[in-house]
Amino acid sequence: MKGVRAIVLAACVCGTVPVGAAPADPTPPHSLMPVPAAVTFGDGALAIDAGFDVAVAGARDARVDAAAARLVARLSAETGIPMRRTGAKPALSIEYGRAAPGVQGAIEDESYALVVTPQHARLTAQTPYGVLRGIETFLQLVQAGPAGFVVPAVTIQDRPRFPWRGLLMDVCRHWMPVEVVKRNLDAMAAVKLNVLHWHLSEDQGFRVESRQYPRLHQMGSDGLYYTQDQIRDVVAYARERGIRVVPEFDMPGHTTAWFVGYPELASAPGPYEIERRWGVFRPTMDPTRESVYRFLDGLLREMAALFPDPYFHIGGDEVEGHQWEENTEIAAFKATRGMKTNADLQAYFNRRVLALLQKLGKKMIGWDEVFHPDLPRDTVVQSWRGADSLAEGAARGFQGILSAGYYLDYLRPASAHYAVDPLGGKAAELPDDAKARILGGEACMWAEYVTAETVDSRIWPRAAAFAERMWSPAEVADVTEMYRRMDIVSQRLEFAGVRHRSQSRVMLQRVAGYQPLEALEVLADAVEPLGIGGRSRATTYTSATPFNRFVDAVIPDNPRVREFASLVDGFLADPRRAANRAAIEARLGEWRSQQAALQAHLSGSALLQELGPVSKDLAEVAAIGLFAIRALVEGVPNQPAPQLAVLEAAAKPKAEVTLAVVPAVRKLVEATGRPAEK
Amino acid sequence: MKGVRAIVLAACVCGTVPVGAAPADPTPPHSLMPVPAAVTFGDGALAIDAGFDVAVAGARDARVDAAAARLVARLSAETGIPMRRTGAKPALSIEYGRAAPGVQGAIEDESYALVVTPQHARLTAQTPYGVLRGIETFLQLVQAGPAGFVVPAVTIQDRPRFPWRGLLMDVCRHWMPVEVVKRNLDAMAAVKLNVLHWHLSEDQGFRVESRQYPRLHQMGSDGLYYTQDQIRDVVAYARERGIRVVPEFDMPGHTTAWFVGYPELASAPGPYEIERRWGVFRPTMDPTRESVYRFLDGLLREMAALFPDPYFHIGGDEVEGHQWEENTEIAAFKATRGMKTNADLQAYFNRRVLALLQKLGKKMIGWDEVFHPDLPRDTVVQSWRGADSLAEGAARGFQGILSAGYYLDYLRPASAHYAVDPLGGKAAELPDDAKARILGGEACMWAEYVTAETVDSRIWPRAAAFAERMWSPAEVADVTEMYRRMDIVSQRLEFAGVRHRSQSRVMLQRVAGYQPLEALEVLADAVEPLGIGGRSRATTYTSATPFNRFVDAVIPDNPRVREFASLVDGFLADPRRAANRAAIEARLGEWRSQQAALQAHLSGSALLQELGPVSKDLAEVAAIGLFAIRALVEGVPNQPAPQLAVLEAAAKPKAEVTLAVVPAVRKLVEATGRPAEK
DSSP: OTHHHHHHHHHHHHOOOOTTSOOSSSSOOOOOSSOOSEEEEEEEEEEOOTTOOEEEEESOOHHHHHHHHHHHHHHHHHHOOOOOOOOSSOSEEEEESOOOOSSOOSSOOOOEEEEEOSSOEEEEESSHHHHHHHHHHHHHHOEEETTEEEEEEEEEEEOOSOSEEEEEEEOSSSOOOHHHHHHHHHHHHHTTOOEEEEEEEETTEEOBOOSSSTHHHHHHSTTOOBOHHHHHHHHHHHHHTTOEEEEEEOOSSSOHHHHHHOGGGBSSOOOOOOOOBOSOOSOOBOTTOHHHHHHHHHHHHHHHHHOOOSEEEOOOOOOOOHHHHHOHHHHHHHHHTTOOSHHHHHHHHHHHHHHHHHHTTOEEEEEGGGOOTTSOTTOEEEESSOHHHHHHHHHTTOEEEEOTTOBGGGOOOHHHHHTOOTTSGGGGGSOHHHHTTEEEEEEEEOOTTOOTTTHHHHHTTHHHHHHHHHHSOTTOOOHHHHHHHHHHHHHHHHHHTOOTTHHHHHHHHHHTTTSOOHHHHHHHTTEEEOOHHHHHHHSOOBTTSOOOSHHHHSOSSOHHHHHHHHHHHHHHHOTTSOTTHHHHHHHHHHHHHHHHHHHHHHTTOHHHHTTHHHHHHHHHHHHHHHHHHHHHHHTOOOOOHHHHHHHHHHTSOBTTEEETTHHHHHHHHHHHTSOOOO | OTHHHHHHHHHHHHOOOOTTSOOSSSSOOOOOSSOOSEEEEEEEEEEOOTTOOEEEEESOOHHHHHHHHHHHHHHHHHHOOOOOOOOSSOSEEEEESOOOOSSOOSSOOOOEEEEEOSSOEEEEESSHHHHHHHHHHHHHHOEEETTEEEEEEEEEEEOOSOSEEEEEEEOSSSOOOHHHHHHHHHHHHHTTOOEEEEEEEETTEEOBOOSSSTHHHHHHSTTOOBOHHHHHHHHHHHHHTTOEEEEEEOOSSSOHHHHHHOGGGBSSOOOOOOOOBOSOOSOOBOTTOHHHHHHHHHHHHHHHHHOOOSEEEOOOOOOOOHHHHHOHHHHHHHHHTTOOSHHHHHHHHHHHHHHHHHHTTOEEEEEGGGOOTTSOTTOEEEESSOHHHHHHHHHTTOEEEEOTTOBGGGOOOHHHHHTOOTTSGGGGGSOHHHHTTEEEEEEEEOOTTOOTTTHHHHHTTHHHHHHHHHHSOTTOOOHHHHHHHHHHHHHHHHHHTOOTTHHHHHHHHHHTTTSOOHHHHHHHTTEEEOOHHHHHHHSOOBTTSOOOSHHHHSOSSOHHHHHHHHHHHHHHHOTTSOTTHHHHHHHHHHHHHHHHHHHHHHTTOHHHHTTHHHHHHHHHHHHHHHHHHHHHHHTOOOOOHHHHHHHHHHTSOBTTEEETTHHHHHHHHHHHTSOOOO
């Protein structure tokens, strides 16, 4: 990891700019994310103007030519500079050594080198994958300079730390149309993720057209499924971006939707209906019947042809067991074969499915529960239970990827995911060959509490921090610096096509009844939405529940909340009690006045009504904060206990959002209880 | 116009809510735009929930079924409520009398009646067009009530005032991809516009694939043209929404791009290059050569088949004349035929082209210049010169549509377009039969100073005010009330697909270098961009000039500017000098402090640099405003002359934007010079 020191140095040279402050250097800070393995900035910059063009040399892979054309189009869109490809004296040359086979493998050479001088940029790579990754780096380097857009002079040697860098999209709990998947593929490519784990079947829906067994999608999807043409289109779209598509058909549990059209697959008699609640449900395939395997043989054959990836995900999680235990024939089957537990029966099922997949040339991947010593060693185990089980599998010779710690649906801060390392914990103690079996990880966007409208803001920009953990050297771990870059990448991702910020504002407008309601924006800037844990406890959700509320419009890991916390830290660190004071008081003033402005509108709209207590709490928090600032500035001693009690109550979730600014105000109040440092 | 009184009454009942104030009635105000011919609100409201469905009865037109499906999808998207069409007890019934012929005529019955009770909604119409218009009204009625989304009980009888309600999109000066055209068709449909005037050829580009004469698009478009499949797709998309597509192929001038591939059509020898500047240029077709008409015969035949509309627009404007005068053969031709002027020669050309169009069953439409007594009376003259020429044409028996006063590229306020009536001025004195020949109007979005990225915000929401002038009774003319509704419709149009607000924010982020730069938003909220007049004088633009500057990101007819003006009016109307004072001072305070925040960033970015003087001016304006408020509140006499001089300088455009808040501040300052009213 020779390059690491150069990176850290470079990060310092560019300046870690505190929010709200002016940079010492007039050059805007760089915003590479993931941080490359080795980067050294030089002097000067390459100008980006209307004459920009790209030339490609070396091997011939249609993907690279398409990517070069896309680069110019995206550069034009991001800079707003019209670019007409004239072929004259290209500013960027791309060279690569070899074309890649039609199907992307789980482990490919994705390394690249990018050298930019004030005269020219050169991107070299062994494979098309390296070119694709390097193009994204080039785009992230573009910035507005004093004389126009430029790419700073730089030398980058880059390669990923892990080969498997995935995003799971659940399109079953809530349906995600093709365009949603595509724009997320674009965003994935922008941060160098390379696996779309497409969770395609569930209790709540079977989302792929099956010509072999058409009742699967016809009866199991409410009409919300991908046609086979659409599947091929998405797979091709992903391939163009160097992204593998790993389909998941979860079995033998999570299969209610299959049984609506084919009840004979289940372990208990039908009829079945599409499940409309969230949770773990009883319907489970009957692993004792040969007809089930004949059905799966046909289906897997059909699906294996649609999805060219070498891996095929069979789920295998959360088999609930009731149906197996209540079925006397299944009990007899277990007894006959000496199976003691449902896990034994599931292992039998997995071996049978494995045989079907092997016949189709596929390797199997499944969740933790599929782990069994009998499995072939090229089976990949995806750990949702924890890093320790991942390490255990790797020690026994299995490949593994980590998802525990990367569940986006909990809406935890990016820093939490950033801190989770597939090679942390017990894995850190593994020998190198076992470590090499830990292929990477996948961020999981389970869709119980997101819809096609909100999913972008629940994935982005937090998944960019995960992507950096997957790609960059382990030593790249400064959280403040990560957030600085993530906030910039977040803005740029809107140009990649995801609408995680802009749609949030449109949704706030809906909550406001399409009237100008700045008070609602003030409130939105002070809160964070609850994740799956909090929301599932708050009320009973079903697939008919609207996701149009304030909680759905506001964003997790709110940068405006982080900004306020950073202002408070700066204020408290200043013994003169002057730093950031005006900015903090301005913010607190907005919080105080939003209540009166909102109050008048609350009763008229069901979407606003629930915000009364949140709005009132924020106004009280503001009053406490303003009092604390005054006490600190004037050095007046304070007994903070009653104020802390009010803050504690205000910190409790209401309307499924949390007043995320409370901890920063608490710091102010706590400081009033300490002797002044005069 | 029996219904007008009912409308006005309804508008009063709903409350004309001043910006920033609480409504007297907790029900949000209604936001129908265009206002229907007759509307009477009743008691109660129809609930809109997950069970919402539509039933269609009567005639069978596939468009109506598609529109019903789209209605449910849009209602679901706008409310955020998942809607699964179960067919059980539909909340909305649609009935219509007859299917319509395949091709929409220039005059169709677009009337409809909509009756909503707390139990049910019923939409009836004679034709599919009436149904399409009524569906848009229904969608605009949806609002959030205390118990969830509702449509208030209402009885509406509606029909348009003018049959021809168009939007011209110039896709030649700047290229507009298919998706840009489509989302604008959606927005047009939302405000009941029914003609897309597609300006497809220009000096700067020939934008349609011609199989007959492929060098037209191959050499005349930089590769930026619509394939014939795309044309058919857009025409079908428009047809589904009850929108006609009238193609314009401008001739004999504005034809440089044609001559790149076919120089033999021109009046002077080639070679020609695509024109990259804006203006009126010399290249003009040679109207004396038979080969030109053979060429046009072939092309018009091909294009007539692509565009089924009964009308075909031949442009005919701004024939510059130099090439004709310098060509001795053309001079001889004129002399031989006794033609005195170039206008005579152009009239000859028009008659020849008319004959070609008539052979194809098309009626001709052209700009003012085509007007000639010989033309058949079903020729439509589109007036860009003024309402008087429109009235003159109508008096002589010609059909006409008005575009003078509706040029969106001047970026004038919506109120200016709203005040222009096709039947105003001389037309008001015409006899009824002549009035009836005035078919309506078209708003024109010429594209010299807009791009695919900025065009939405240059059309919307101002075109909605134009649409109301075209559709609603002439008596609907209250500007304050229009703006209240337009601001709401504007927000909702983002759900229809145009990105006039959200992309503006993304563009501001680009100007800010993707850093949080609230100061830039404060500045953006105080300015308006210059239109074509100001920009063309500011610097020399070409098709290679980027449109990525602050001026391109900020929006015309800025609602935040209007809001400030309204606050000032309220303050000045209050003899106690208390109304809105805090809000005005808060705004002025932001203006004052933005300068320091921006200053630190200006030198680092070419996109920010030019804003120094604007930022400084705004801070000075703020200081003057704050001083004036204090003087007014304290009753201190003031000699306003020096302050007014500063304001006058600040009001001058800089960086191609205007500090649009200056007039309101001037009002404050002027008031300080008047004796206090104590």
